Amino acid sequence: MSTFALLVVDDSAFNRLMLTRRLAELGYTDVTLANDGIEGLAAIAARHFDCVLLDLEMPQMDGIAVLERLREHQGTAPPVIVISALTEMDTIVRCIALGAEDYLPKTFDLPLLRARLGAVLEKKHLRDLADGRRHVIEAELESARAAQLALMRRDFAAIAQPGLTIAAAMIPAREVGGDLYDAMRLPCGGVLLCVADVSGKGAPAGLTMARTLGAIRAAARLVPGPLPDPATILAYANADLAAENDSQTFVTALLIVLDAATGDGRICVAGHEAPYLLDEHEARPLTGFARQPPLGAWEGFAYASTAIHVAAGQGLFLYSDGVTEAENAAQDFFGRDRLRATLAPLRGASPDAVVAAVLAAIVTFADGAPQNDDITVLAFRRG
Template identity: 60%
Template sequence: MSAAILVVDDSSFNRLLLKRRLAELGHGEPEMAADGVQALAAIAARRFDVVLLDLEMPELDGIGVLERLHGRADAPPVIVISAQTDMAGVIRCIELGAEDYLPKSFDPPLLRARLQAVVDKKALRDLADQRRAALEAEMETARRAQLSIVPRGFAALARPGFALHAHMEPAREVGGDLYDLLPLPGGQVLFGVADVTGKGAPAGLTMARCFGLVRAAARMAPGVPDPAALLALANDDLAAENEEMTFVTALFGVLDPATGAGRLCNAGHEAPLRLRAGGAAELACGPIQPALGVVEGYPYASHPFAIPPGEGLLLLTDGVTEAQDPGGDLLGKEAVLAALGGTTAPEEAVAKLLMAIAAHARGAPAADDVTMLALSRPGA
């Protein structure tokens, strides 16, 4: 198959000789450049399967061209044209990304072999790039589908004397965290956060399955559902034939916004934080029970809690407390409590923690998903 080839050489004789050799090998008319400046202009104008690049040229030599192409994702494969006596320059070119070198004898069998090897490698890279682009498109679609699961209309979910806010930021395109807010008959609200082992699409699918089970059970329950019963149902489904030992930590509750009374069930999750004017503190609300998917038939239990007027409740995943700085040090629970201070407003509490995470990370990529859900009963 004919390849798109750029020949870069200041010698018109060498350019003509290479043109003839390429024609003998079945390649079409190559594009020509007499120096590195012309070569860079040609590369900017179109894509080439391979560039045959002379090492010594006026204006800009072969090393100069490779230095400008180095690190560019769109840089074409380069075979350096060199005299056998100039191996130091060839080595420098290879260090800068050149694929191979070609002696100026332009021996047809050697030219055929070097060209074919480079063109085949480029074809494989192009195929890998196409598949990567397709996968990224699929992952972006999955990310949008996952984000569509979580409620975002916080104003519509709020009640008089009841405020809420949430934030979810996957470490990858598709994360293993989710939060949920579901209005129930009688003005009650089901809320929760969860974190699944692993990341990416498998984790996202497991979490979507878990939340689907909880939501369906909540809607079918007679009266006000007990969060323990909802998690028990999800646990039995996840634990059955769980050969990969995938498990989900979850913290779910049911709250009456009018009275501030409710019940919480913790399945292996981070303890919730009480938001109050005197400073945030960990809320002890019964023992931490096994994560979902670990023990089939586990008898989960919920425990009562209350949010007095002027206070709030914050649920989070360990991606908050375990946010890492460039050296790998964790943010930690104490820093989270300090960042919250005496904040009781849900949106402000979430914003303060996001700022604390960003200040601690100092640009380091997130190692885990970050999810927060805050509820409050503003004071009179």
């Protein structure tokens, strides 16, 4: 027990002496003494204590004032047992509300002191173990976040065909997210562009996200043709994700394969939000796609793609539902109408500017409300 550091804060020399003796009888020898609340706070600032035994009635700064100051440092302040007379029960209740762990009558009964101090120190030990484990988990999650974000391509200039500019961003709602985007130069010379959203959040969604990204990239290299059909690519990915999918995890996906030289390509939408077309006239969602299930939901489903043409000067904006479902403090959604209004003045803007403007609009709308879903955006434009 001597390894525990204790602080006794009491203006009575007799009480300090009695407590010191009682604590020594119980094996607590690392005991610091303070004459009042001001000295007590200075001692707490100077070193670590495992528990503070705090008198209520003291000159200059009483126990209530000390607890109020310690409450400002909740999470780092040591646990407190208040020392009180049994007639101060209303004050004791207030102390407990301010964060005190327990109270000790001024009789300093040895068995009672042993029980209450031992219980407080045991709870602190368990909290310290939990905090240590939490820090380890947070470090692991931060490492996973960095590894996941490293999967997201950032050097688009290295893979885009001449005349095609690309920008994208993914902001996880937690340390690890379930959204993904990809832009990939295909063996045939075309470009694959993709945004997808895994059901669920956190580490399980992040693992499925990495699995989905790998499946799409692998399939894109295997599918033959001058321009591989995005429907065939998603069918390959679906075969991997749907097999033995006991967790019923699914992935909405939007995949485009494009020849930037001609603007011709194909698009396949699997349960995902339709992209927005950006041209000199308007920003509007593309339509005319078949309704198809997300990946992982239907084993063996035969996906179909649709021909598209992106003319010179036109662009497309792809996004996950974390954009339209972003919430503010009033629990209003950002919504499709607000997204369309945000994109309208960006019809001729660069992909970088489009991505930055949409993310800024979401931040302004949310106004500090917590992010509940991953947010992913990708924009590209033919020059």
